[in-house]
Amino acid sequence: xxxxxxxxxxxxxxxxxxxxxxxxxxxxxxxxxxxxxxxxxxxxxxxxxxxxxxxxxxxxxxxxxxxxxxxxxxxxxxxxxxxxxxxxxxxxxxxxxxxxxxxxxxxxxxxxxxxxxxxxxxxxxxxxxxxxxxxxxxxxxxxxxxxxxxxxxxxxxxxxxxxxxxxxxxxxxxxxxxxxxxxxxxxxxxxxxxxxxxxxxxxxxxxxxxxxxxxxxxxxxxxxxxxxxxxxxxxxxxxxxxxxxxxxxxxxxxxxxxxxxxxxxxxxxxxxxxxxxxxxxxxxxxxxxxxxxxxxxxxxx
Amino acid sequence: xxxxxxxxxxxxxxxxxxxxxxxxxxxxxxxxxxxxxxxxxxxxxxxxxxxxxxxxxxxxxxxxxxxxxxxxxxxxxxxxxxxxxxxxxxxxxxxxxxxxxxxxxxxxxxxxxxxxxxxxxxxxxxxxxxxxxxxxxxxxxxxxxxxxxxxxxx
Numbered sequence: 001x002x003x004x005x006x007x008x009x010x011x012x013x014x015x016x017x018x019x020x021x022x023x024x025x026x027x028x029x030x031x032x033x034x035x036x037x038x039x040x041x042x043x044x045x046x047x048x049x050x051x052x053x054x055x056x057x058x059x060x061x062x063x064x065x066x067x068x069x070x071x072x073x074x075x076x077x078x079x080x081x082x083x084x085x086x087x088x089x090x091x092x093x094x095x096x097x098x099x100x101x102x103x104x105x106x107x108x109x110x111x112x113x114x115x116x117x118x119x120x121x122x123x124x125x126x127x128x129x130x131x132x133x134x135x136x137x138x139x140x141x142x143x144x145x146x147x148x149x150x151x152x153x154x155x156x157x158x159x160x161x162x163x164x165x166x167x168x169x170x171x172x173x174x175x176x177x178x179x180x181x182x183x184x185x186x187x188x189x190x191x192x193x194x195x196x197x198x199x200x201x202x203x204x205x206x207x208x209x210x211x212x213x214x215x216x217x218x219x220x221x222x223x224x225x226x227x228x229x230x231x232x233x234x235x236x237x238x239x240x241x242x243x244x245x246x247x248x249x250x251x252x253x254x255x256x257x258x259x260x261x262x263x264x265x266x267x268x269x270x271x272x273x274x275x276x277x278x279x280x281x282x283x284x285x286x287x288x289x290x291x292x293x294x295x296x297x298x299x300x301x
Numbered sequence: 302x303x304x305x306x307x308x309x310x311x312x313x314x315x316x317x318x319x320x321x322x323x324x325x326x327x328x329x330x331x332x333x334x335x336x337x338x339x340x341x342x343x344x345x346x347x348x349x350x351x352x353x354x355x356x357x358x359x360x361x362x363x364x365x366x367x368x369x370x371x372x373x374x375x376x377x378x379x380x381x382x383x384x385x386x387x388x389x390x391x392x393x394x395x396x397x398x399x400x401x402x403x404x405x406x407x408x409x410x411x412x413x414x415x416x417x418x419x420x421x422x423x424x425x426x427x428x429x430x431x432x433x434x435x436x437x438x439x440x441x442x443x444x445x446x447x448x449x450x451x452x453x454x455x
Contacts, residue, residue, distance in 0.1 A: 007393040009379055009434045014393070016423070034390055041388055075317035082310055108435040109388065109442060157314070161322045177426045196426040207425075214425045245425060250314040276310045 003186040004029040010040035011048075011152050012108040013176030017159065019168040020186045036162040040175070043155040046070035047147045049096040050107035050114050056096070056145045060116050063142040066131075074135050076150040077128070079252050083150075083260045084125035086272060091260040092125045096144030116144035153215055153255025156180050160251075172209075173251075178258075180213035180251040197243040199283055207247070207298050215254035217262060218243040238265075239286040247298050248278035266290045359386025361445040367394075368444070370436030377433045381441035391438055 003020035017033040046055045046069070055073040069077075080093035097119025099105075105115040120127070123143035130137050156173045160180050163171035170183025172191050181191040190208035198220045207214060219242050241262035248254035253276060261269050261280050266288075273280045273292045281291040361383040369378045378395035381388060 007396065009391040009393060009438055012435075014434065018423075034392075038389060041390070045387065071317070071321045075313075075321065078313055078317070079310065082308075082313060109438050111435070111439050154317070157318050158321060161318050165322070172423055174423050174425075177424060179423055179425055191423065194424050196424050198426065216425045218426065243426075249311055250318070252314050252317070253310055 001186065002026055002029055004033060006030065006033045006037070008037045008040070010037065011044045011155065011175060013152070015040055015176070016174045017163070017171070018174075019163050019171035021168045024168075032163065032166045032168070036159040036166075036173070039159045039162060040155045043072040043076075043151055043158070046072040047076060047151040048107070049100070049116075049144050049146055049148075050105070050112075052114060056147065057114070059137050059139060060097075060119070060142065060144045063139050066134075066136040066138045069135055069137050071135060072151070072154070073147065074130060074132050074137070076147045076154045076252060077130050077137065077145065078132055079154070079256050080147060080150045081125055081128065081130060083256045086275070087260055087264055089124050089126070090263040091149070091256070093145050093147055093149070094123050094125045094128055094139075094143045096146035097123075097142075099146055100144060116142075118142050119144050149217075149259040150252055150256040152176070153178050153180075153213070153251035153253070156213070156251035156255075175251075178213075178215040178251055178255050179209075180254075181209050182211050184210060195245045195281075197245075197283060199242055202283070205245075205281075209247075209298075212247065212249050213251040213254040214245060214247050215251055215258045216243065216245040217255075217258035219262070239284040239288065241282050242285050244280060244282040246273070246278050246280045247295070248276065253278060359447055361386055361388070361442065362447045364445065366441035366444040368437040368439065368441030370433040370438075370440065377437050379434065379437040379441060381438060381445065383445050386447075388442075391441075393434070 001020055001022050002024045004026060005016065005018040008015045015037060017037055019029060019033060021029070048054045049056045051057060055069040059067045059069065077093060083091045084093060097116040100115035105113045107114065120141040120143055123141045127140040127143060128137065128145070129140070152175050156175050156178055157180060159173045160171060160182060164182055168183065170181070170185060170191070172179060172181035179193065185191045190210040193207045193209050193214050195205040195207060195214065195216060196202070197216065197218050219240065244258045244261040246254040246257040246261060248257060257273065257276055257278050257280065260272065261282050264272060266282070269280055269282060269290050270292050279292045279294045279298060281289060281295050283289050363383050363385065366381045366383070367378065368381065369376060377393055380392045380394050382390040
């Protein structure tokens with residue numbers, strides 16, 4: 001049995017791929033993992049809002065026009081628009097220019113800054129039209145999309161699909177805490193995943209995963225230069241959600257849902273996850289937590 | 302789009318992965334190299350040089366470049382592969398950090414000790430954006446910069 005675990009830097013995070021197959025050579029596995037990791041750079045090139053040559057930047061540059069886009073933008077956008085519609089815009093991919101204005105405007109690869117001062121201050125997801133059949137996008141008002149809450153999960157799913165296609169016995173892809181797996185781990189049992197949030201007195205939760213995805217989102221993780229959190233539309237005057245973890249069949253779902261669950265009311269989480277086909281747990285600043293009914297079926301501790 | 306009549310989220314994801322994987326996007330070249338049959342109804346947009354991979358004007362020269370970065374959690378070394386003028390791979394070659402952040406978690410050092418099982422646990426948690434790897438990648442890319450390129454953005 002040959003088992004390999006390799007780490008990369010992509011999409012402003014640490015990406016780890018692990019996989020194994022009986023009878024494979026190490027060299028073969030290195031090649032398979034490297035090829036699968038290539039997906040992250042393809043998705044990043046199309047979906048980043050930090051580079052002027054990405055699809056997202058081209059859409060911003062042509063408000064009102066149908067812009068042909070990569071599937072790597074169209075599909076994550078489709079999921080983001082689904083979540084935006086469900087949450088009535090509390091989750092909203094049309095917020096890139098606002099995030100850039102908060103200081104989230106620097107490409108981690110080059111250090112160059114890219115903002116979009118021409119973005120309409122009140123643009124929302126309702127100003128975004130997507131035709132998946134033709135792979136075209138049109139914005140009704142000038143705006144910069146942010147696919148950050150979905151694109152990473154989408155890349156995880158694609159990389160994993162590629163490893164599945166390579167007939168590995170098991171593989172796991174982890175992009176900065178957003179992960180998905182198939183098959184069994186190298187010891188023949190389910191993959192062991194620990195949910196660890198950087199919160200006071202947080203007890204790590206252990207999960208066993210043989211297929212599907214676990215993604216996490218946390219308010220503690222990314223802050224702008226002025227200390228502003230990376231989430232748009234926080235819940236003013238209510239107990240703030242600090243972190244969320246979602247278990248779902250796909251990482252592109254779990255990734256977006258983890259963010260969405262932090263933006264909706266605690267009593268909506270069960271309904272959203274039931275409708276989506278996911279389980280979730282959310283941690284609030286007042287020390288309370290909310291979890292869906294099926295969450296504990298996955299948790300060990 | 303209203304709530305009624307929307308496709309289930311799982312169906313959207315299944316279709317997306319099947320379409321992209323089935324279409325060979327994952328295994329072949331980026332879409333920009335493809336000829337699109339039905340073009341969008343709007344005026345044709347200029348393709349500002351995308352897909353001109355490997356051309357003399359590419360921002361980065363093909364090759365493998367190394368960089369190193371340090372921040373408050375430690376040092377990481379990376380190896381950046383540029384192919385066709387684009388970043389094709391950034392492998393972490395050394396990681397003297399408590400990275401990912403969760404490694405700092407008291408639960409995990411024990412993990413290393415009792416790791417007779419090859420199935421070391423993976424961690425799901427929101428990760429900090431690390432200055433160390435941004436610095437390492439930028440350093441490698443400085444090496445890779447093509448002097449013939451206009452430099453900077455598109």
